[in-house]
Amino acid sequence: MITNYLSPLEFVVSVKRLPNVQFFTQKASIPSLSINPVDRATPFKLLHETGDKLTYGELSLSFIIDEKMNNYIEIYNWMQGIAFPEKFEQYKNLEESEYGIRSDISIVIMNSHKNPNIEVSFKDCFPINLGDVMLDTTSTDVQYPEASVTFIHNGYTLKQLK
Numbered sequence: 001m002i003t004n005y006l007s008p009l010e011f012v013v014s015v016k017r018l019p020n021v022q023f024f025t026q027k028a029s030i031p032s033l034s035i036n037p038v039d040r041a042t043p044f045k046l047l048h049e050t051g052d053k054l055t056y057g058e059l060s061l062s063f064i065i066d067e068k069m070n071n072y073i074e075i076y077n078w079m080q081g082i083a084f085p086e087k088f089e090q091y092k093n094l095e096e097s098e099y100g101i102r103s104d105i106s107i108v109i110m111n112s113h114k115n116p117n118i119e120v121s122f123k124d125c126f127p128i129n130l131g132d133v134m135l136d137t138t139s140t141d142v143q144y145p146e147a148s149v150t151f152i153h154n155g156y157t158l159k160q161l162k
Helices: 019-024 070-083 089-095
Strands: 011-015 025-029 033-035 038-041 046-049 054-056 059-064 103-110 116-130 146-152 156-160
Touching (some): 011 025, 019 025, 019 059, 070 089, 070 116
Antiparallel strands (some): 033 054, 038 046, 116 146
């Protein structure tokens, strides 16, 4: 059986809360997954046993910022609501909004024929870091600003769609 390699070029990110980030996403990384072993002491040496708790890495996305900064502002407002830096109502308004505090995120990776192939679904995500926006007048070519956002989540699943 001959199979093709997974292409890193064709994928779609879906975040109900962030429709403008979805369209402009340029990069996404599927986070790491690890199990911490349990150490068992013996009179002679330390033995490692299989662990029973999964540790998930953070989800990172990079996106081109649109002219009105709508996609950047969506994440900015979400983080402002979570941390309520000015007044308690910011958190309450976010909590009572259509989307709430957390959001599920999915990444659908296409196959070599550009058909949906694998879906990676992340549960209960919220942003923990919104990266810098670099503006540079010294560049000779127009390079549209990109920003990155990092999400924490409560796990993810992989599902083959074919």
